[in-house]
Amino acid sequence: MARGPGTVGADEIDEEQVVSDTFVVAARIPMDRAAFEQWLRTPALGPGSIDNHDSMYDGWFWDGKAPDWRQAEQGTTPREYFADCFGEDTGGLTYVLRYREGALEAYLMHFGFCESNIYTALVMLAAAGRSSSAAAPSVVLFWAETSGSLFEADSRGWLATLSVGVDGARFATDIDLTPTIAQLRTAEASYFDLLVRLAEKQEAVGADGGSGFAAIARDPRYVDAAVLAEV
DSSP states (O other): OOOOOOOOTTTSSOOGGGGSSSEEEEEEOOOOOOHHHHHTTTTOOOOOGBTGGGGTTTTSSSTTTOGGGSSSOOOOOHHHHEEEETSSSSSSEOOOOEEESSSSEEEHHHHHOHHHHHHHHHHHHHHHHOOOOSSEEEEEEEEEOOOOOOOOOTSSOOOOOEEEEEEEEEEEOOOOOOOHHHHHHHHHHHHHHHHHHHHHHHHHHHHHHHOOOOHHOOOOTTTHHHHHHHO
């Protein structure tokens, strides 16, 4: 199900404006453990579950670009979809997806604009918001940055910000991103730790005769065992 980097038409965006080949979707959504596991096994709805899905890029770096929601997977569960993203050959994906300290944490790096993966992740995280244990909505961030690190809260370089909660999901620009970024620092650190371990493994490939990248990607520090469970 996981897709590799997609191709974006020249009439859609100015390629010279895209200064990164790394795209990230990240969120921390409070919920209890039972809700997390229920989310994993519940098929996500389509983009219509996001109130203003056609306004995805409005007000940010790609203002005026039309999102292509045809790329989003529909009718599959988060477990079915994301489990396929943790393997030896996943088309440039480096994912942290786990349950930690009372919340779903996602830090999903894509090498290239992997349209299917990105739009699908947004739809599935919108569904996760319905299970939130917090009264206030959470924010899902989408951005492009060569290192994969978070921007500052007042940056205008974000590509989209999706507000998700028990009352639904919608794209919005009038959001203070400061608390969201603070909450994502631990997931960001885990992402960089994962990169270091993968790089070290790559250097050792010639010595041991096998890659073993999937074993690192599937480490419980980065992906919750329930995501990979066969049920």
